[in-house]
Each structure stands twice: as structure tokens, then as C-alpha cells.
Amino acid sequence: MPALRFMLNGEWRSEERASPTMSVLDYLRTVARLTGTKEGCAEGDCGACTIAVACPDKDQHAYQAVNSCLMMVGQLDGLSVMTVEGLARGDGGLHPVQQALVDTDATQCGFCTPGFVMSMFAFHQAGERITETAVHEALAGNLCRCTGYRPIIEACRRLAGLPPFVQPLAKEDAERLAVSPDEPVxxxxxxxxxxxxxxxxxxxxxxxxxxxxxxxxxxxxxxxxxxxxxxxxxxxxxxxxxxxxxxxxxxxxxxxxxxxxxxxxxxxxxxxxxxxxxxxxxxxxxxxxxxxxxxxxxxxxxxxxxxxxxxxxxxxxxxxxxxxxxxxxxxxxxxxxxxxxxxxxxxxxxLAGRQRFFAYKLSKRFDQDISAVIAAFRIAISGGKVASLRAVYGGVAPTPARAKALEMVLTGHPWNSEALAAIDAALARDLSPIGDHRASASYRLDAAANLVRRLHADSSGDEPSVRLEAL
Amino acid sequence: MNTAPLARTRRGAHAAVSHDSAMGHVTGRAIYLDDMAVPPNTLHAALVLSGHAHARIRRIDLTRARRAPGVVAAVTAADIPGKNDIAPILTGEPALAEEVVEYVGHPVAAIAAETMDQARAAAALVEIDYEVLPAVLTVDEALEKGHLVAPEQKMVRGDVDAALKRAPRRMSGELRCGGQDHFYLEGQIALALPGEDRSMQVYSSTQHPTEVQHGVAHLLGLPFSAVTVDVRRMGGAFGGKESQATIIAGIAALLAWHAHRPVKLRLARDHDMEVTGKRHGFLFRYDVGYDENGRILALDMVLAANAGNIADLSPPVVTRALCHADNCYFIPDIRLRGLACKTNTVSNTAFRGFGGPQGMFAIEAIVDILARRLKLPLETVRRRNYYGIDRDNVTPYGMTVEDNIIHRVVDELESSVDLPRWRRDIDDFNRTSAVVKKGLATVPVKFGISFNLPTLNQAGALVHVYTDGSVLLNHGGTEMGQGLFIKVAQVVAEAFHIDVSQVRVSATSTGKVPNTSATAASSGSDLNGMAALHAAEQIKARMAEVAAARYEVPAAEIIFKDGRVFAGNDSMSFGELAHACWRQRVSLSAAGFYRTPKIHWDAKTCTGRPFFYFTYGAAAAEVAIDTLTGELRVLRAELLQDCGRSLNPAIDLGQIEGAFVQGMGWLTMEELWWDDKGRLRTHGPSTYKIPGSRDVPPIFNARILADSPNREATIFRSKAVGEPPLMLALSVWLAIRDAIASIADHRIVPELDAPATPERILAAVNQLRRAAS
CATH class of the missing domain: 3.30.465.10 (Uridine Diphospho-n-acetylenolpyruvylglucosamine Reductase; domain 3)
Incomplete structure (x- = not known):
């Protein structure tokens, strides 16, 4: 019988019974009976199901956090898989990530915690420099409804300077993982x-x-x-x-x-x-x-x-x-x-010559949200004029929409505030947004035009706009 | 018995002890309901939901579903042996729809099968023939048609019409705030195991085991004694598992009853959000009279809640909204009308604050508007309206504010943050920044503690001391992450003067402590802490007698200290004394009970003293908005919260920070969006956005008010903390208004409802720009 082979928390596993198209989350909870990994949403948005996987043909320290709910068991083939159960030391002591979360009182209901532990484990294991930005990037896929995150962020800061704790894969394990096994049906x-x-x-x-x-x-x-x-x-x-x-x-x-x-x-x-x-x-x-x-x-x-x-x-x-x-x-x-x-x-x-590229995304939440409007511009300015422009929007039509009327009214004209007067009418011709739970049609249209104004501030040279992220 | 204990190294009351499950949380070993090993014959369930907002059920055909692979039971309302009613307060609220469905997501039938996938697949095979009826989807329409789920509540003092006429200035308007999904990370779940002799054991993720017990007993036609409900912990609740858990547990028990096998019902996230209630969105219509100094003279306001399709907990939610529409302000002549409007949407329910945040939202908006109209600083206007200490200190519902410390709290906050300088920095920034604008605002909070209905303010506990000196504690409160178990354990440790590690807390069970109230209204540690103390004190008194006899001293001379029991220079360990008690045949077990004193409430007149005490807080927040896109960032928040003498500062700090961020979500990015068919389109985290780590202000300081013991004799003079800090997030919403107003140099009042999504912010910006030009 063809089997999947992978390592789970440091131990070899050969899986013949489980369907390779079952979700990894279901596999962990019901077949492997590792219930530390939780289902919070089953759509890859809450992070409670986060596990870490390492691929032997890559840097072997580099465990990557992934959503086990979105993975099929077949995707584990040849990987080393780590779940929250695999982190505590043999002597029962906690992994530094776990200890940091205890020390900062970063758990309340605890349901999201194993997911945070695994995201932080992967973050720590990779040895990334711990900055505010890096911490938020590492945590953006994990939702917590109890703590308000402050102690979790603090726990991340405390990882600075601690060496990776989980040993990289042994050479023979890595080699064994890399061998192509029989493919499951x-x-x-x-x-x-x-x-x-x-x-x-x-x-x-x-x-x-x-x-x-x-x-x-x-x-x-x-x-x-x-x-x-x-x-x-x-x-x-x-x-x-x-x-x-x-x-x-x-x-x-x-x-x-x-x-x-x-x-x-x-x-x-x-x-x-x-x-x-x-x-x-x-x-x-x-x-x-x-x-x-x-x-x-x-x-x-x-x-x-x-x-x-x-x-x-x-x-x-x-x-x-x-x-x-x-x-x-x-x-x-x-x-x-x-x-x-x-x-x-x-x-x-x-990018060639004077071309520059700008991209803007609007959503209710900064991280991990689907865009209400997305705008991408490749623009070249020459002698104060728009020499060339490709403007493309997402979220404002059934397909990504090239704003050709906008490109036409701006190309070849001086890139100044008078040019901006024409953009609303042009975009009204280019775009056909609908209203839904992400935003109304009128917001999408207003914002699409205003993103050209932002582009102007960013590209006209005099004064790049202050962005919220920079504050 | 209520004297404050001294500081010491032993971990008892007031120590910053970690959550009792912290190790279990980080290792994944803490067992949630879905993690429990279940009997091998356990079935899995799925719900069949209405796809219509309002329709008559002509026929339900379960034939195909029953024939589907793995299906063991399929039920509708017709299969309920008892009464199809799980109403928490009123009556006539069915677990499964009967004759009509009243919202999209209304459970109509349920399936139990060998696997969850089989149950879900079979649920799709249930055929329901509907006659679609007209639906009322908005609170405006319900209000216009007079559709209510409960009678209007009216709170009146003075002659508001005359006072409005007399007032030098007057304004009226309309405001709205949205609802909020609880988004507990652990979805609704229950496991029902039929026992022998017509009994049912239920494991439920519930804040209210007694209500689940009653609901299951009603549905199955059993006496309450035949149903036992246990809950060890919930993965978050926030009010969402107060009455809503009963729907899930009731249906699981009904299926188990028919299948004669254990049944687990766990809702997928989409179903969880479609089926179960949320925070009430409100529409407010106000008419306010005031003078040139900003003094509010009269307020006439309608507070209309979107109750959804049934009453559930909406009547008391509206009551609490009325009781907090004053916040910290004395309003001489006032008339508040509270309406729980019936719409064909999911029935809204308890959510942290329970109407209080909405009431406070309205008055804070009104004060902000009138301050802006008068061009007076918001803080100045507020000071002119605060409840006095000796005068102007009676609330619209007739309760005298005896413990008013709002002046102190606000003063301490404002001086700690140097508010004038902060304000100058904001103004300076705005002068030079064309697109990004900053805003700053503070907010004061006064929140009443106790269930409005006096009956609910009671609790029981059961304490056992074993002969080795270890202690087992049980009480009626439930652990949802808020740290109730550790706090009550600290109380018991304090009583016996032992370390908290000697006290083990067991799962909440209706079989151990009966007739409990929901763990809600921030009252968990107030009520259960006192009940546990009462139990421990009884055992301690008996133990002291035994020690007194042994050392031949009066019992009054026996001292429990640091895990030992002393009579002068003689001593033995707590465990040795426990063993001695057993030998002497002295009981080491006691039930404790507590009822909150002083409170009373007349629901007809909306008057009384519903609250044992008030808790206070204040916050300041700085935000920045992008006036091209409406994007928002909260840059700084400073919080100061009164916790009395905190039972556990580490736990309380967690409650303060968590509540603030949750409140921020409610007021900013969390938007419930229904389409014109009444379908909720934001029913999972991909579409419904709660705050993430980056949304937390980079400067975020929360402090517990120092030296502020509760004036009332609460458990070790502490104060409740679960809900009040949520309202500190109103500072964020007010700061957004401030940022918008800066565009027109604070000359024009912005029109902004909640949640302040980028879209609403941009609309308010555009409105201001139009008005200014």
C-alpha cells in the first residue's frame, strides 16, 4: 500500500489509513489525536490551527508557519511537521516561546494560544530580527479575542537574542525525507x-x-x-x-x-x-x-x-x-x-527608464483582509509631464480593470493639480464597482480616484504623502 | 471577615498570580470540549437552517436525509417530547423553528450521523417547503411599524418637555451604532450523553450551565434533577454563550434522546455566526436642552435596539442601556424610552457591557456634539455635568451615586498624560499635514455592577478540604478565560492562609452547585468569591475548634498563617489539622452562599438601586486618519481603570487591555453586513474583521487605579472588571471625530456613526469638506 511519509514532532510517520485529501487539521485532531491544534474558522483566517513545517531541501532551521486547516495530508509528504505538542522539552520544561507567553500573562481563554505558539516558534526559529514590524508580520495570521495582544507582543520581544531551540533535522532524516516515496492514490x-x-x-x-x-x-x-x-x-x-x-x-x-x-x-x-x-x-x-x-x-x-x-x-x-x-x-x-x-x-x-511602480490596497483591516479597492500604477514622469502610465484596479469590476480613460487623460499632460480635476470623470468611465460587505460602490469609486491623488503626491516629487503606517 | 489582608509572599488575594491554566494553554494540553475523548458510539450533528428571513414552513421532508449514509437521527420541532421553549426570560422561544422561520439561519431541523461530514451532507438533503413572507430587516422599519419583542421601557425624571422648552439652546438628531459578533475563538459546542433512567449528562461550552439544564429539561420533558450540565472551560464567550449555548446543547440533547447515543454538536464558524445572536445595534433619536456653558438641562431620547426575531435577553439589555445613558452626568430632567425592536434577523443577545456601551455611546456622542457646537473643550463640558458628591448625585433611575470618584480618576488620567501638551502636539501635526490628520479624545466611564434583576445576584460554592490539606473548590461561576477560577481560588487560599497552589478548581457542574446565575454582568468574582469565602469560613471555624481543643486555647486564639495553624508557639501544618479534624469526625466540606445586599429594582417604573456599586475609569486615545481613503490607525491609548483593591492585578490588567481592544473593534472595523434578503454576509473571519496585533496602539498603557478600595463590602474590597473597560474604547471613536473635525478647524460637527470603517470616515470627511466650502 503506498504511504505518505513525514515526520511529526520528531518521529517518523508512515500514513496509510488517512485519506491524502483530508485536511491536515482533521488529521491531527482525529487520526493523530493531537488536539492542541484547534479549529477556529476552517478558512485560514484565525490561525488557531497553525502548525510549522520544514522542507528538507531547504534551510533546515526554517520551519514555516502554515494553516493546517487549508492543507491536505498529501502536502505533508516529505516534510517535518511540528505541532504545539512537539515543542515542550523532553524533561517537561517549556519551549522559550511557551515560557514567554506564560511569563507575560499572554493567555486568557487559551484557545488561540497553540496557534500563536507555533507562529512565534517559526518566527523565533528563523532568527529574524525582532522589530515591531516583524512581530506584527509574524502575528498577523493569528487572532486573539481576549488579550488585546499587548502581552503577546511583549512575549515576542522577549525572544530577542535567544538561540533557536529545536535542533535542525538530522542529516539522515533529511535525506530520508527527500527520497521520493510511493505516491498515494x-x-x-x-x-x-x-x-x-x-x-x-x-x-x-x-x-x-x-x-x-x-x-x-x-x-x-x-x-x-x-x-x-x-x-x-x-x-x-x-x-x-x-x-x-x-x-x-x-x-x-x-x-x-x-x-x-x-x-x-x-x-x-x-x-x-x-x-x-x-x-x-x-x-x-x-x-x-x-x-x-x-x-x-x-x-x-x-x-x-x-x-x-x-x-x-x-x-x-x-x-x-x-x-x-x-x-x-x-x-x-x-x-x-x-x-x-x-x-x-x-x-x-x-522597470525601465523613468518608470516607477506604486501599489495601494484599501481594506477595513490593514493586515490579512480582502481588498475593497486595490490600485497599481506604473508611471513615468518626464519634464513634469506624465510620459507613460499603466493604471490597473482591483475590486471595482468583475475582473482586474485597466483604467484606460484615466491613462488617456493623464498621459502626455503636466502632472499637476489641474490634471487631477479630470480623474473622477475618467474613472467613472473605467470602473463599474458593485457595493457589498466590503464597501459601497460609491466608496470604491471615491477611493479609487483619491488613490490617484495619493499617487500624485507620491510621484510628483515635491512632497510624498505621509502614510499611516509610518506614524 | 472582609478586612483587607496584608501584603505577603504567599499567593493569596491581591497577588498577581498567573492564570491557573496558563501552562495548559501554551502546551495545548488544556482540554476544550471538542478535545475531550468521547465514547466510541458518539454521533456528530449538523443543523438545517432557514434560508429565508421570514417564511411559513409548509412541509419538512426528512426522508432523503434519513436514508443518507450514516444518519441515525433526524429531528424537527415535532420530535420534541417536552416543550419547544428555551427562552431565558420570557416564554415562547423555540429551539427549533415551529410553523414559521424568522431569520436566515433559523434552525429548522437537525441531523445526527456517524461522522460530522455525513451529518452535514445529510442536512443538505432535508427538503423544506416555504411560503415566503414579508420581512422586516432594519430597526428603522421595525420602529416605524411598532414591531417590538417586549414592551417599551420608560425611565423618566422631572418634566422634560418643559425643561426642553426652557433651555437656552436645544438640538436634536439621530445616531447609530452597529452590533458586534462575539467571535470567541472556540465556536458553540455541546456534547449530550443519555444516561440511565431518563437522565441526560451534558457538556456545554456555556456561561450559564443552569440555563442549559433548564432548557434541556424543558425540551425533553424531564425534571431539572435528571439533567446535569458540566463545563470546565470555554474558549472565549463574552456574553455569546450566555443564552445562545442553550440552543446548541438543547438540540444536541434532543438528538441524543432520539438516537439513544451520545451526540456532539459543534457549529462551523459560518453557522455559528449565522445562527447565534450578537451585540445589539442601536438607533438613537435625541432632543437635548443645554445652556451656553454646556450644562445639559434636559434630555429626551429614544434608544431603539435591534433585538432580532425574539426577545432572548433584549429586555434587560435595553434596561442596562437606559441605566448607562447618563454615564457620569447629572441630567436634571430626562426621559429615556427603550425599545427592543423586532426584526427578521438573528436574535441579539448578551455581549460584554450588555447595552451599557450603547447607552454610553449615545450620551458621549451628544456631549461631544454640544461641546463642538459651543466651541468648548470636551473635558470642560464634561466637568460641568459630572455627578456631584453631595448634590446632583441621583441617577435618572433614582439611585444615589454614593461612591463617586470620577473626578479623581479623570484628574489622574489627564495629569499623567499631560493632556494640554498632547493636544498641542496634535494641533501642530495637523497644521502641517494635509492628508493625514490626527485626533485626540478622552472618555470617562461609570458602570453599574450587579445584574439589574436583583434575583440573579446570588451564588453558591462548595469547598472540600481533604485530609492532606489539599482543597477542592467548586462554584457556580464558569471559566471563559477571564481568570475567574484563579481569582476565587485566591479567595479560598486567603481564607485558609494557604498557597493558591493547594487549591484546585473543578469543572462547573449543576450537580455540585445548583440554581446558579450566568457568569455575566462582570459579577463572577464578586458573587462566587463571596460564596466560596462563606464556605471556607465555615470549614475554617470548625477546624479552629479542633485546633483549639488540641492546644487547649480558645478558638479565637487559633491563627491560620502561611500554610500552618498556630496557637501561640505551638503549630501544625494545615494538612495535619485537616487530618486531625477527620479523626475527630468533623466535617471538612461546606456549601457557601451569597446574595448581594442593598439592591432593589422596580421594572415597571425603572427605578431603584439596581447596582451594589459603580466602577470608574477613564481613557485617552490618539488616532490618525487618511483623509483620502478613510483609513485609520490608533496610535496611542492611555487607560486608567478602577478595580477597587484588585484581587489579581495581572488578571485584571488582561481584562482591561482585552476589553479595550474588543471595544475598539466594535467601534472601528467590525461591521455586520446584511444583504437585502436578510442574509448576513460577514459570517467568518475572512469577511468580519476583528482587531489584529497591528491594530493595537503602538503606545498602549493600561493602569489600575491605586489605593481605591471598594467603598462597599465586596470580596476583599475588590471591584468587578470584565465589562467596564470595554467602554474606554469610546475614546477612540471620539478621537476619530476629533481628527475629522480638524479638517474644518473644529468649526463643524462631523457626522459619524459606528463602526467607523474607512468608508464611514471618508463619508464624514467629505461631508465636512462640503460644509466647509
């Missing part, structure tokens, strides 16, 4: 581009799974039991990140987290925006190609990719084709992907 994780293309060609109806932060909901919340899942996560070519003279090239299985340092480097506004997508748990699993393939009007990367004139390489057994991201999105949650086809690479051209 119903969950395929091809190990090469060709194998992926063949699998998809043979079974075009299978679920094509990236990080699973969207598809995982169908299992976790909708309680669907897919019988055929093909995962992109183990295809080495799809993990590639290339920085060339012309572009940043991201493989189809590159996670937000993996892409972030490069985005920060080349398109800092894109990086800042990606930090507001989901939470660290989500970004550690979710892929940029997945965000793109979902083709949601509120997918945060889409306006950015379109504004940056990104292109995609789509592959299937018969070969590859290229197209712009703008053409790739064909409708509400619709793409140009043909059956058996997948995103091999996303190619984001570097």
Missing part, C-alpha cells in the same frame, strides 16, 4: 515539469493544487473530498526564481514568501503589498501563480502584474505559449488556461 506530486504535464494531460479534470490556500477551502469548509489532486509543489523547475537583466521570473510554484525578497528588491511597492496578502501562514503556502490562476477580481497581485506588463508562460505536453497577464485573465474567475495546461513561469519586466 488520489494525490500526485510530480517531481518534474514533464511528469506534471503528463499527469495533467492524462487527467485534465484533476484538481491542480498550488499552495492550496484557495482550493483548501473546498476541503476545509465545503467538506469536499477530491479524488484526484495533482500538486505543483514538488516540481523543482516551478520553484525557480531567476533575476535576469530584463525581468524577474517566478516559477509556477513559487510562494509569496519565496518571491518576497526579490519583489522587495525590484518592486518595493509590490513587496509591501504582498505583505498584506493573507498572513505569513498563507504566504508560506500560497503561490503567485495560484493567485493569478484563480483570476479573482480581488486577487491582489493581478493589478500589479498587469500594471507591470507581466507575461506568463503556459505549458502542456505539446509545448509552451506566452501571453500577457492582461490577456490571460479572460473574465470573472476565468483564464486562458486550456485543459492540461499550467502556469510555468511569470515574467515581470524590470
Amino acid at each position: 488520489g494525490f500526485t506530486a510530480p517531481r518534474s515539469l514533464g511528469a506534471l504535464a503528463s499527469a495533467l494531460a492524462a487527467r485534465p479534470q484533476a484538481w491542480l493544487l498550488g499552495g492550496g490556500t484557495d482550493l483548501g477551502l473546498l476541503v476545509s469548509k465545503e467538506r469536499q473530498s477530491p479524488t484526484d489532486v495533482i500538486s505543483t509543489a514538488r516540481v523543482p523547475e516551478l520553484k525557480n526564481i531567476a533575476v535576469t537583466a530584463d525581468a524577474l521570473e517566478l516559477g509556477g510554484a513559487v510562494t509569496y514568501s519565496a518571491a518576497l525578497p526579490h519583489l522587495d528588491d525590484l518592486f518595493p511597492a509590490f513587496g509591501a503589498l504582498v505583505r498584506r496578502i493573507g498572513s505569513r501562514q498563507i504566504r508560506n503556502l500560497g503561490t503567485i501563480a495560484g493567485n493569478l490562476a484563480t483570476a479573482s477580481p480581488i486577487g491582489d497581485t493581478l493589478p500589479c502584474l498587469i500594471a507591470l506588463e507581466a507575461r506568463v508562460v503556459l505549458r502542456r505536453t505539446t509545448g509552451a505559449r506566452h501571453m500577457s497577464v492582461e490577456d490571460f485573465i479572460t473574465g470573472y474567475r476565468k483564464t486562458a488556461l486550456a485543459p492540461g495546461e499550467f502556469i510555468e513561469t511569470i515574467c515581470i519586466p524590470r
Whole structure:
């Protein structure tokens, strides 16, 4: 019988009984009977189900926090998994993260606590410098309704300077994990581009799974039991990140987290925006190609990719084709992907000449919220005039919307306050927002226009706007 | 018995002891209901919910559901052997809808199956034929049509009409605040195990085990004695598991009754938010008379709560709103009308503050508006209206404010933060910042402690001392994270003068302490602490007799100190004395009881002394808004809270900070949004946003008021703390108004309701810009 093999809290586990498409959270609680990991929402938003996973082919210290509710058991194959039960020392003493939370009175009802423990464990294990920003970034995927967070933040500060506590994987364990085991029935994780293309060609109806932060909901919340899942996560070519003279090239299985340092480097506004997508748990699993393939009007990367004139390489057994991201999105949650086809690479051209890139996101909560409005601008100013502009909005139409009327009224004109007088009328032509629980149509339209005013302040050179985050 | 103990190293009352479950929390070993090992034949349940806001049920067909794989029981209201009524106060509130459904999410049927997935799948197969009826979805419409779930409540003093006419200035207007989902991290859950001889054991995540007991007994037609309800801990509750837990436990018990097997019902988050009630949103219509100095002379106000489809706890929520619409202010002539409006939405319920925050929201908004109209500092206007010490000290409901320390609290807060300088810094910033504007505001809070209904202010406890000197404590209060168990354990440790580690607290059970009130109204430690003390004192007196006989001294000379018992220079350990008592055949177990003194309430006239005492607090908050987008950031909050002589400063500080952030969520980002079909579209954390760590002000200082023992003889002179600090968050909402007003140089009063989402803030900014130009 083919089995999944992974390490759970330092012990080898070979799993034959559990369905590989069961959620990891359900597996932990009902099969492994590890009930420290909690279900708070089953939609990857509360963090009570947070666990940490390490991949042996990466830095072996680097446990990453993930939402166990959004993962399928098949995704654990070859990983080292840590849950709250695995942290306390053999002698019964607490892990420094646990001790810090006790010392700061950071637990009240305690239901969210194991999730916080695991997020903080991964944060601490990675040896990140402990700043306010880093702490909030590490905690953004965990909700606490009791404490008001102050003592939890304080507990994070107390981790500064403490060495990582959990030993990296032993070499032999890492090697054993890396060995390709038999694939369980119903969950395929091809190990090469060709194998992926063949699998998809043979079974075009299978679920094509990236990080699973969207598809995982169908299992976790909708309680669907897919019988055929093909995962992109183990295809080495799809993990590639290339920085060339012309572009940043991201493989189809590159996670937000993996892409972030490069985005920060080349398109800092894109990086800042990606930090507001989901939470660290989500970004550690979710892929940029997945965000793109979902083709949601509120997918945060889409306006950015379109504004940056990104292109995609789509592959299937018969070969590859290229197209712009703008053409790739064909409708509400619709793409140009043909059956058996997948995103091999996303190619984001570097900024040329005087081009600059700005991206803004509006939501009720700063972190981990779905955008009411998202705006991405690639603008070049020359001689006080708008030499070129690509303006793309999300959340204001059934698909990410290129604001062509806006581009037209601004391009070639002086970039001054008179230019701003025309933007409201132009955007009213470009955008067709609806009103829903995130915001009314009129707010979306007002805010979309005001984001051009913010762009003006940020790009016209005289006085960049003060941002709330900076206060 | 109520003298304050001395400071010492032993961990008794007033020590900052950690939560008793802290180690269990961080290791994941603390057992919540869903973590309990269940009997192998346990079934799992799912609910069938109404998709209509208002409809008549023509027919329910369970045939397909019953045939589905794994299904063991499927029930509707027709399958209830007893009475289909789980109303906490009134009657006629069904557990499963009968004849009509009255909101989207109304439970109509329930399924028990071998697995949760089977139960959920079968629930989708239940066929219900509805005749859709017109629905009332807003409080405005209910108000217009006079749809109420309970009679109007009226609180009147003086001749408000004449006083309004006489007043030099007068203004009227309308205000709104939204509701709030509790968003406890542990969703609603219950496990029901049928016992022998027509009995039912229920494990319920409930703040009110006795009400669950009654609800289950009613549904099954059993005497109360046949139903036992246990709860060890909840993963948060905040009022959301006061009456709402009974729905879940009742349905689980009904299924267990029919299946003759244990049944667990755990709601998925979406269902939890759709099925169960929330904080009441309110609409306020006010007419206020005042003078040039800002003195309020008369107030006529309607407080209309969106009660949802049934009364549940709405009548007392409205009462508490009326009782807090004065906050700290003496209003000579006043008429408050409280209306619990019936709408076809989920029935709203208790939530931390229980109407108090909404009442206070209204008066603080009114004071802010009139101060802005008069161009007077808000703090000045407030001072002119505070309750006096010897005069102007009677509330609209006729209770004399005897313990007024609001002047001291506000003074201490303002001087500790150097308010004038802070104000100057804000003004300086705003002069040079075009887009981002800052705001600053303070708020005073006075909150009445006791259940408004005097009957509920009672509690029981059961204390056992074992022959090794270890102590087992049980009381009627429930642990939802607020630290009640450790606080009451500290009380018992104090009584016996032993370390708190010698006191173990056991799960709350209706089988141990009967006829309890909900752990609610901030009263948990006040009531249960006193009951536990009463029990411990009885045992201690018996133990002292035994020690006195042994050492041949009068019992009065026996001293319990630091885990030992002394008679002059002779002593033995507490455990040795316990063992000696057993040998002497002296009982080491006692039941304690407490009822709050002095309180009375006439619900007809809305007068009396409903509260044993008041607790006080004050806060100051600084915010910044982006006037292009309406985005908000809270930059600083300074809180000062009266806890009397705090029973446990570490626990109390946690309550203060947590309540403030929760209140901030209510007033800023937490928005309940229903569509035009009456469907709640914000029913999970992906759509309903509670504050995250980054939303906590980077400068956040909470302090407990020093040297402030309760004037009343509460447990070791402490004060309740659960709810009052939530209202300190009104400072944030007022600061947002201040930031908006700065756009027009504070000449125009902003129009802002709550929650102050980016959208509402931007709308208020635009309104001000239009008015200014």
C-alpha cells in the first residue's frame, strides 16, 4: 500500500489509513489525536490551527508557519511537521516561546494560544530580527479575542537574542525525507515539469493544487473530498526564481514568501503589498501563480502584474505559449488556461527608464483582509509631464480593470493639480464597482480616484504623502 | 471577615498570580470540549437552517436525509417530547423553528450521523417547503411599524418637555451604532450523553450551565434533577454563550434522546455566526436642552435596539442601556424610552457591557456634539455635568451615586498624560499635514455592577478540604478565560492562609452547585468569591475548634498563617489539622452562599438601586486618519481603570487591555453586513474583521487605579472588571471625530456613526469638506 511519509514532532510517520485529501487539521485532531491544534474558522483566517513545517531541501532551521486547516495530508509528504505538542522539552520544561507567553500573562481563554505558539516558534526559529514590524508580520495570521495582544507582543520581544531551540533535522532524516516515496492514490506530486504535464494531460479534470490556500477551502469548509489532486509543489523547475537583466521570473510554484525578497528588491511597492496578502501562514503556502490562476477580481497581485506588463508562460505536453497577464485573465474567475495546461513561469519586466511602480490596497483591516479597492500604477514622469502610465484596479469590476480613460487623460499632460480635476470623470468611465460587505460602490469609486491623488503626491516629487503606517 | 489582608509572599488575594491554566494553554494540553475523548458510539450533528428571513414552513421532508449514509437521527420541532421553549426570560422561544422561520439561519431541523461530514451532507438533503413572507430587516422599519419583542421601557425624571422648552439652546438628531459578533475563538459546542433512567449528562461550552439544564429539561420533558450540565472551560464567550449555548446543547440533547447515543454538536464558524445572536445595534433619536456653558438641562431620547426575531435577553439589555445613558452626568430632567425592536434577523443577545456601551455611546456622542457646537473643550463640558458628591448625585433611575470618584480618576488620567501638551502636539501635526490628520479624545466611564434583576445576584460554592490539606473548590461561576477560577481560588487560599497552589478548581457542574446565575454582568468574582469565602469560613471555624481543643486555647486564639495553624508557639501544618479534624469526625466540606445586599429594582417604573456599586475609569486615545481613503490607525491609548483593591492585578490588567481592544473593534472595523434578503454576509473571519496585533496602539498603557478600595463590602474590597473597560474604547471613536473635525478647524460637527470603517470616515470627511466650502 503506498504511504505518505513525514515526520511529526520528531518521529517518523508512515500514513496509510488517512485519506491524502483530508485536511491536515482533521488529521491531527482525529487520526493523530493531537488536539492542541484547534479549529477556529476552517478558512485560514484565525490561525488557531497553525502548525510549522520544514522542507528538507531547504534551510533546515526554517520551519514555516502554515494553516493546517487549508492543507491536505498529501502536502505533508516529505516534510517535518511540528505541532504545539512537539515543542515542550523532553524533561517537561517549556519551549522559550511557551515560557514567554506564560511569563507575560499572554493567555486568557487559551484557545488561540497553540496557534500563536507555533507562529512565534517559526518566527523565533528563523532568527529574524525582532522589530515591531516583524512581530506584527509574524502575528498577523493569528487572532486573539481576549488579550488585546499587548502581552503577546511583549512575549515576542522577549525572544530577542535567544538561540533557536529545536535542533535542525538530522542529516539522515533529511535525506530520508527527500527520497521520493510511493505516491498515494488520489494525490500526485510530480517531481518534474514533464511528469506534471503528463499527469495533467492524462487527467485534465484533476484538481491542480498550488499552495492550496484557495482550493483548501473546498476541503476545509465545503467538506469536499477530491479524488484526484495533482500538486505543483514538488516540481523543482516551478520553484525557480531567476533575476535576469530584463525581468524577474517566478516559477509556477513559487510562494509569496519565496518571491518576497526579490519583489522587495525590484518592486518595493509590490513587496509591501504582498505583505498584506493573507498572513505569513498563507504566504508560506500560497503561490503567485495560484493567485493569478484563480483570476479573482480581488486577487491582489493581478493589478500589479498587469500594471507591470507581466507575461506568463503556459505549458502542456505539446509545448509552451506566452501571453500577457492582461490577456490571460479572460473574465470573472476565468483564464486562458486550456485543459492540461499550467502556469510555468511569470515574467515581470524590470522597470525601465523613468518608470516607477506604486501599489495601494484599501481594506477595513490593514493586515490579512480582502481588498475593497486595490490600485497599481506604473508611471513615468518626464519634464513634469506624465510620459507613460499603466493604471490597473482591483475590486471595482468583475475582473482586474485597466483604467484606460484615466491613462488617456493623464498621459502626455503636466502632472499637476489641474490634471487631477479630470480623474473622477475618467474613472467613472473605467470602473463599474458593485457595493457589498466590503464597501459601497460609491466608496470604491471615491477611493479609487483619491488613490490617484495619493499617487500624485507620491510621484510628483515635491512632497510624498505621509502614510499611516509610518506614524 | 472582609478586612483587607496584608501584603505577603504567599499567593493569596491581591497577588498577581498567573492564570491557573496558563501552562495548559501554551502546551495545548488544556482540554476544550471538542478535545475531550468521547465514547466510541458518539454521533456528530449538523443543523438545517432557514434560508429565508421570514417564511411559513409548509412541509419538512426528512426522508432523503434519513436514508443518507450514516444518519441515525433526524429531528424537527415535532420530535420534541417536552416543550419547544428555551427562552431565558420570557416564554415562547423555540429551539427549533415551529410553523414559521424568522431569520436566515433559523434552525429548522437537525441531523445526527456517524461522522460530522455525513451529518452535514445529510442536512443538505432535508427538503423544506416555504411560503415566503414579508420581512422586516432594519430597526428603522421595525420602529416605524411598532414591531417590538417586549414592551417599551420608560425611565423618566422631572418634566422634560418643559425643561426642553426652557433651555437656552436645544438640538436634536439621530445616531447609530452597529452590533458586534462575539467571535470567541472556540465556536458553540455541546456534547449530550443519555444516561440511565431518563437522565441526560451534558457538556456545554456555556456561561450559564443552569440555563442549559433548564432548557434541556424543558425540551425533553424531564425534571431539572435528571439533567446535569458540566463545563470546565470555554474558549472565549463574552456574553455569546450566555443564552445562545442553550440552543446548541438543547438540540444536541434532543438528538441524543432520539438516537439513544451520545451526540456532539459543534457549529462551523459560518453557522455559528449565522445562527447565534450578537451585540445589539442601536438607533438613537435625541432632543437635548443645554445652556451656553454646556450644562445639559434636559434630555429626551429614544434608544431603539435591534433585538432580532425574539426577545432572548433584549429586555434587560435595553434596561442596562437606559441605566448607562447618563454615564457620569447629572441630567436634571430626562426621559429615556427603550425599545427592543423586532426584526427578521438573528436574535441579539448578551455581549460584554450588555447595552451599557450603547447607552454610553449615545450620551458621549451628544456631549461631544454640544461641546463642538459651543466651541468648548470636551473635558470642560464634561466637568460641568459630572455627578456631584453631595448634590446632583441621583441617577435618572433614582439611585444615589454614593461612591463617586470620577473626578479623581479623570484628574489622574489627564495629569499623567499631560493632556494640554498632547493636544498641542496634535494641533501642530495637523497644521502641517494635509492628508493625514490626527485626533485626540478622552472618555470617562461609570458602570453599574450587579445584574439589574436583583434575583440573579446570588451564588453558591462548595469547598472540600481533604485530609492532606489539599482543597477542592467548586462554584457556580464558569471559566471563559477571564481568570475567574484563579481569582476565587485566591479567595479560598486567603481564607485558609494557604498557597493558591493547594487549591484546585473543578469543572462547573449543576450537580455540585445548583440554581446558579450566568457568569455575566462582570459579577463572577464578586458573587462566587463571596460564596466560596462563606464556605471556607465555615470549614475554617470548625477546624479552629479542633485546633483549639488540641492546644487547649480558645478558638479565637487559633491563627491560620502561611500554610500552618498556630496557637501561640505551638503549630501544625494545615494538612495535619485537616487530618486531625477527620479523626475527630468533623466535617471538612461546606456549601457557601451569597446574595448581594442593598439592591432593589422596580421594572415597571425603572427605578431603584439596581447596582451594589459603580466602577470608574477613564481613557485617552490618539488616532490618525487618511483623509483620502478613510483609513485609520490608533496610535496611542492611555487607560486608567478602577478595580477597587484588585484581587489579581495581572488578571485584571488582561481584562482591561482585552476589553479595550474588543471595544475598539466594535467601534472601528467590525461591521455586520446584511444583504437585502436578510442574509448576513460577514459570517467568518475572512469577511468580519476583528482587531489584529497591528491594530493595537503602538503606545498602549493600561493602569489600575491605586489605593481605591471598594467603598462597599465586596470580596476583599475588590471591584468587578470584565465589562467596564470595554467602554474606554469610546475614546477612540471620539478621537476619530476629533481628527475629522480638524479638517474644518473644529468649526463643524462631523457626522459619524459606528463602526467607523474607512468608508464611514471618508463619508464624514467629505461631508465636512462640503460644509466647509
